[in-house]
Amino acid sequence: MKISEAIQNRSSIRAFKPEGVSKKIQEKILISANMTPSGANMQPWIVYAVSDEALLKKIGDAIIEKMDAGVEHDQFIQYYPLQWINPYKKRRIETGVGLYTLMDVGRKDIQKRTEMWKDNFRFFGAKTVFFVFTDTTLIDGASGAFIDCGAYMQTIMLAAQEYGVASCPQGSTTEYGRVVADVLGTPNNLALLYSVVLGYPDTTAKINTYKPARIDISENVTFL
Numbered sequence: 001m002k003i004s005e006a007i008q009n010r011s012s013i014r015a016f017k018p019e020g021v022s023k024k025i026q027e028k029i030l031i032s033a034n035m036t037p038s039g040a041n042m043q044p045w046i047v048y049a050v051s052d053e054a055l056l057k058k059i060g061d062a063i064i065e066k067m068d069a070g071v072e073h074d075q076f077i078q079y080y081p082l083q084w085i086n087p088y089k090k091r092r093i094e095t096g097v098g099l100y101t102l103m104d105v106g107r108k109d110i111q112k113r114t115e116m117w118k119d120n121f122r123f124f125g126a127k128t129v130f131f132v133f134t135d136t137t138l139i140d141g142a143s144g145a146f147i148d149c150g151a152y153m154q155t156i157m158l159a160a161q162e163y164g165v166a167s168c169p170q171g172s173t174t175e176y177g178r179v180v181a182d183v184l185g186t187p188n189n190l191a192l193l194y195s196v197v198l199g200y201p202d203t204t205a206k207i208n209t210y211k212p213a214r215i216d217i218s219e220n221v222t223f224l
Helices: 003-009 023-033 053-068 088-102 110-125 144-161 174-184
Strands: 046-050 128-135 166-170 190-199
Touching: 003 144, 023 046, 023 144, 046 053, 053 110, 053 174, 110 190, 128 144, 128 174, 144 166, 144 190, 174 190
Parallel strands: none
Antiparallel strands: 046 128, 128 190, 166 190
């Protein structure tokens, strides 16, 4: 697969087969991702590669328990903007509407919408999740590590495709990063930035046909 094909063909998968990703393939993906460039070669990513079903369930249950208790987030970093403005707000709404419409979930059907959101914390049935942390000292008044770790996430997802492994990046777990850290028992100096779900796609699942639209580059690129 050409790099351009991997980029064009990748999509966020939200229904996986029960088959797990072997440790050997996980290692190959992470070895490739470890070549991601970073400022001053900091390599700020610290990964917990979890394939223990009981542990993943424990993480998901802990997050859902927080949700059900009315806790909107328990995070290390503010992932989403505090104030949504257009065109970003419009894109967010269109993406959500498109997904719920595909799945025949009405705008006022709060129960079904909530259950779909909880699927994030059941990791869409996948058996492998990479939780990516960084040292809090690197993001204390600085943003470089965020950029570098974002590039690292992209490399993980593109490298995975070489082995037929699908992925879904998760900002949802970022919002409950402290819950994840508590369950994993990570050192106090680490902050969760995001997670990446990895597995083999369920090609029969309707939800996996959803691909949100991308704007034309004429709207966000200026050639000089």
